[in-house]
Amino acid sequence: MAILFTILYFTPGDPARIALGQEVTAEAIEAFRAEHGLNDPFVVQLGRYIYRAVFHADLGYSYVMKSPVSFELASRIPVTIKLAFWAVVFSTLIGIPLGIVCAIRQYSLLDSLTTLVTLLGVSMPTFWTGILLILAFSVHLQWLPSMGFGSVSEMVLPIVTLSGSAIAIIARITRSSMLEVIRSDYIRTARAKGQKESVVILRHALPNAMIPILTIISMQFGMLLGGSLITEAIFSISGVGRLMLEAINMRDYPIIQGGTLFISVAFCLINLSVDILYAFIDPRIHVR
Amino acid sequence: MPIMKGNSMWKYTFIRLRRNYLALIGFAILLMLILTAIFAEQLAPYGFADQDYMMIRKPPSAEHLLGTDEFGRDVLSRLIYGSRISLQVGLIAVSISLVAGGAIGAAAGYFGGKMDNLLMRVMDVQLAIPTILLAIVISSALGPGLFNLMVAVGITSIPRFARLMRASVLSIKNMEFIEAARAMGASHLRVILLYILPNCMAPLIVQSTLSVANAILFAATLSFLGLGIQPPFPEWGGMLSAARPYLRNSAYLSIFPGLAIMITIVSLNCIGDGLRDALDPKQKR
Numbered sequence: 001m002a003i004l005f006t007i008l009y010f011t012p013g014d015p016a017r018i019a020l021g022q023e024v025t026a027e028a029i030e031a032f033r034a035e036h037g038l039n040d041p042f043v044v045q046l047g048r049y050i051y052r053a054v055f056h057a058d059l060g061y062s063y064v065m066k067s068p069v070s071f072e073l074a075s076r077i078p079v080t081i082k083l084a085f086w087a088v089v090f091s092t093l094i095g096i097p098l099g100i101v102c103a104i105r106q107y108s109l110l111d112s113l114t115t116l117v118t119l120l121g122v123s124m125p126t127f128w129t130g131i132l133l134i135l136a137f138s139v140h141l142q143w144l145p146s147m148g149f150g151s152v153s154e155m156v157l158p159i160v161t162l163s164g165s166a167i168a169i170i171a172r173i174t175r176s177s178m179l180e181v182i183r184s185d186y187i188r189t190a191r192a193k194g195q196k197e198s199v200v201i202l203r204h205a206l207p208n209a210m211i212p213i214l215t216i217i218s219m220q221f222g223m224l225l226g227g228s229l230i231t232e233a234i235f236s237i238s239g240v241g242r243l244m245l246e247a248i249n250m251r252d253y254p255i256i257q258g259g260t261l262f263i264s265v266a267f268c269l270i271n272l273s274v275d276i277l278y279a280f281i282d283p284r285i286h287v288r
Numbered sequence: 289m290p291i292m293k294g295n296s297m298w299k300y301t302f303i304r305l306r307r308n309y310l311a312l313i314g315f316a317i318l319l320m321l322i323l324t325a326i327f328a329e330q331l332a333p334y335g336f337a338d339q340d341y342m343m344i345r346k347p348p349s350a351e352h353l354l355g356t357d358e359f360g361r362d363v364l365s366r367l368i369y370g371s372r373i374s375l376q377v378g379l380i381a382v383s384i385s386l387v388a389g390g391a392i393g394a395a396a397g398y399f400g401g402k403m404d405n406l407l408m409r410v411m412d413v414q415l416a417i418p419t420i421l422l423a424i425v426i427s428s429a430l431g432p433g434l435f436n437l438m439v440a441v442g443i444t445s446i447p448r449f450a451r452l453m454r455a456s457v458l459s460i461k462n463m464e465f466i467e468a469a470r471a472m473g474a475s476h477l478r479v480i481l482l483y484i485l486p487n488c489m490a491p492l493i494v495q496s497t498l499s500v501a502n503a504i505l506f507a508a509t510l511s512f513l514g515l516g517i518q519p520p521f522p523e524w525g526g527m528l529s530a531a532r533p534y535l536r537n538s539a540y541l542s543i544f545p546g547l548a549i550m551i552t553i554v555s556l557n558c559i560g561d562g563l564r565d566a567l568d569p570k571q572k573r
Contacts, residue, residue, distance in 0.1 A: 123553035125505055127512045128528060128546035135539050226418030230509060245513060248428040260425055264417045 069258040072243060077262065080239035084224045086159045091166035092217055099174025100201065103182060114171060121168025126227050130161040130234040158235045162227055166220040173216045177209040210281050218274035222267035304566040311562020317555035325371045332365035337520045345538045354544050358534060363541065366522035367548050373523050374504045374552060377438050381503040382496050384442030389449025394480050397457030411447040419444045423506050427515045437516045441506045445499050452495055456488030490567040494560055501556035508549050524549045
């Protein structure tokens with residue numbers, strides 16, 4: 001809760017310097033400022049914002065659309081969550097097995113190939129991946145649509161785009177974490193007592209290698225929520241990200257604040273739940 | 289390993305680095321990029337804003353090696369000039385975060401107590417916001433422009449440097465040579481700058497290299513979203529964004545700028561990984 005408060009403190013600070021459109025008269029600006037309480041000192045504004053957000057779940061009104069920010073956000077949040085969630089699932093399902101295989105067959109052809117691909121994966125800008133995918137699958141092959149996020153076929157490209165770098169990072173961490181575990185004594189013991197190799201890897205090694213992997217996945221979730229801004233812009237998906245980008249162009253600060261707040265809170269909640277999850281995976285960590 | 293005179297850490301590092309061919313390739317590419325940026329005027333066949341209305345969106349040819357864009361400007365020349373902007377943003381943004389983050393981390397680690405608590409909690413709060421989102425929000429508040437872009441990108445990686453610096457300072461500050469320096473009457477600032485800083489260079493260098501890659505990527509992303517460098521100045525991300533409407537007919541306009549970004553980032557990542565392995569041989573990969 002303390003962290004939440006401090007984020008609230010931090011977030012409205014940035015866009016507080018208001019810049020309205022250039023064509024309006026000075027009186028109109030003055031009226032607008034008075035109406036939204038923008039003439040009050042920074043601390044007063046901040047206090048009011050926090051008070052309303054915490055006690056009334058009220059994030060203010062959009063300057064442009066004249067509707068409550070919470071209402072605008074609520075209609076967009078499910079799409080963004082869906083996008084980020086499936087991207088995390090997808091990148092985990094590909095990244096972890098890839099990392100395991102590389103760790104088992106260290107220095108094999110597959111391992112070097114994966115190292116190369118993951119290097120490219122972390123170096124590709126998300127927006128370029130998206131453009132290339134559109135070029136290949138929508139323009140040339142015409143298999144998948146390049147816009148929207150309703151049907152399953154529309155969901156494929158955005159999810160793949162968004163998970164690109166996450167797959168690479170998860171695979172890298174899984175590989176190095178597994179390599180460390182595989183060399184330990186209890187793995188040798190498990191092998192010595194005649195366990196099948198698959199059981200050794202999946203039941204003895206993987207759970208012990210899981211902590212760093214989970215950490216990186218939870219961090220990636222936050223990155224993906226932020227990255228959804230770009231993906232949503234490329235594929236014209238009307239989620240929180242696009243709402244925020246439009247708001248940035250319109251200087252609609254309450255929306256930007258609300259959106260940033262939503263993503264930061266979601267990020268914190270994910271980190272918190274992962275911290276709790278550690279205790280279930282690793283009995284050495286106690287929940288206090 | 290051969291016996292060397294003056295066997296400094298840097299000499300060993302250099303020898304280890306020489307065996308890492310990925311890092312060497314990275315260095316070679318980066319060197320080429322830097323030279324390209326310096327000699328952009330000599331290398332570019334055309335100016336970055338030269339428009340030729342007879343040559344609008346022509347695919348690659350002998351005259352225009354990478355084709356021309358929607359204003360008839362030469363794509364190759366724009367890419368060459370664009371390397372200036374990207375490298376500048378990368379270097380200056382990282383310098384900002386290195387100096388600010390380093391100072392915060394050093395103060396927090398060295399003085400400890402309340403100072404440590406206060407500074408690091410502020411850093412934690414910043415870490416709670418996904419970095420790319422923070423960069424977008426800051427640059428939208430500052431407005432477009434080269435310098436604002438550098439500041440926005442620079443601010444986002446301050447906490448990472450602060451944490452790194454704090455951790456290294458904590459591991460060093462209780463050693464005897466620090467105590468000796470204090471006993472000889474060195475001021476706090478002198479101890480930090482002359483005794484502690486040289487001993488935490490290794491992680492800072494690695495982090496800086498990787499951060500330059502990140503900064504270039506962020507700068508391109510912000511320009512792609514229309515928040516960074518404004519046209520007609522050629523920024524790779526901005527070029528990609530301008531090329532989007534023509535994806536169907538002039539795909540090459542979208543491919544080459546992206547390729548330029550990727551090559552730059554790959555080379556920096558290779559160097560960063562190579563340096564990390566070379567500077568810290570104990571660490572397993």
